[in-house]
Amino acid sequence: MSEPPYTLSRSDEAAVTIKLAGRLDEAASRRLERALVVQWPDLMPRADRPRVLVDMRALEVCEAGARAALIRAQRFLCRKGARTAYVASQPRLRGLALYVAHMAEDPGAKPAPTLASAQAWLDATAERLADAEQRAEALLQACERNVDAVGAGWRSR
Amino acid sequence: MIPALLRRSFALSRVEHAGVQLIKVAMWASEGYALPFTAELIRMHGLAGFVDIVRTYKRIVAVLVARFGAPDAHALLGFAAHWNGCGYISAGHVFASNLLRFRDEGALFPIDQDELERLSHRSDEDAQARVRELLEPAFGRTLSLLTRQLALKLGTAEGETEDDPYLNLCNAAVDWTNEHSIVVGLDADLHAVSPLDEVAKDDALRHRYEAARQAERKRIAAERAAKAGTAGR
Secondary structure, X not given: OOOOOEEEEEEEOOEEEEEEEEEEOHHHHHHHHHHHHHHHHHHOOOOOOOEEEEEEXXXXXXXXXXXXXXXXXHHHHHHOOOEEEEXXXXXXXXXXXXXXXXXXXXXXXXXXXXXXXXXXXXXXXXOHHHHHHHHHHHHHHXXXXXXXXXXXXXXXX | OOOOOOOOOOOOOHHHHHHHHHXXXXXXXXXXXXXXXXXXXXXXXXXXXXXXXXXXXXXXXXXXXXXXXXXXXXXXXXXXXXXXXXXXXXXXXXXXXXXXXXXXXXXXXXXXXHHHHHHHOOOHHHHHHHHHHHHOOOOHHHHHHHHHXXXXXXXXOOOOOOOHXXXXXXXXXXXXXXXXXXXXXXXXOHHHOOOOOHHHHOHHHHHHHHHHHHHHXXXXXXXXXXXXXXXXX
C-alpha cells in the first residue's frame, strides 16, 4: 500500500512533523490544512515557540492546485508563532517550499536541503529574508575589500 | 544594502504601477531584458528600494566576474538559483553563461535549458552526479567551482579555499534574490527566459549560438538513436 500523501505527528512538546509523500493533490492538501487547524490545540497545547518540520523527502509530485491550501496552512502556522523548516532533497520542491513561505508572508519558514540544516533553522531566531540580506551584504563588503586589495596590489607592481 | 523592510500593502499604487512599466522599458533598453518580478520587488521595497537592489546585484555580479570570469560567474549564479528551485534566475544566468562562453571561447556548455529542467526533478545527489558526467573533463574548473558551491550550501564542505567567500556570496545573494523571483521562478518556462546579462542585446551572437545549439541537439539525438538501434540488435 502506498504512503498516504501526508501524516501529522508530534515529535516532542514543542515540535510537529508533517510528512508529505507520493502525490499531493488539491484535495489532500485541503485535508492537511483542516487537520492541522483542528489538531493544533492537541498537538501544541502549551508551546510558545512551536517548531514544525515539513518533511518533503518522500514527496514526488505536488500539484499546482495544492499550493493554495499549503499557503493557508503556512499562514496559520505563522499566526501561531511557529517556526517552520521544509526539508527537501529536490530543487523543485525547495522552490515550492520557498514559494509557499513567500506567499504566506511567513519570515519564520524556510526550505532546507538537509535535515541538519532544517534543524539548524528551527533552532535559530533569524527571519528568512532579513537573514539572507544581511549575509549577502556582509559577504559583498568583504569580497569587495578583497578585490580592491588585490587590485591595489597589482597596481603597485 | 537596503534598510529594514517595511510591510507594504499588496496592491501597488498608481505611481508604482507606472514605475513598473517605465522600469521594464528602461531595463529592456539598457540591459536587453526586464525582470518579470519587478512588481514584486517594488511591492516589497518601493521604487527607491528597487533601484538600490538592482545596483547592489550589479556590484555582486561585478565581484564574481572579477574573481571567476564572466562565464563561470554566471554559471555559479545560475546554479545557486537552480539548487533553490528558481527556474527563472537559474535559466537566465546559465543562458548568459552559455552565450558568454560561446562568444569568448567558442565552446558550447553541455548544460542548457533542457538539461536544467531535467536536473530540477532529480535529487541533489543525482543532479550532482549528472553535472559531473556532463562537465568532466572539458569543463573541469567550472565543475570544481560548482561542486564546491553546492558543498558550501549543503554544509558538507571540508576545509577552506580562497574561493569560499565568493561562492558563499553567490549563494547568499541568490538566496536573497530568489525570495522575490520565486513568484515567477517556480513555474518559469526556461526557454522563454532572457539571458540575465547585457549580452542579451547581441542578436547576432544569439542567432549563432542557437544555430550551434540546435546542431548539437541534433547530433546528440542522432547519437542516442544510433546507440538505441545498436542495443536493440
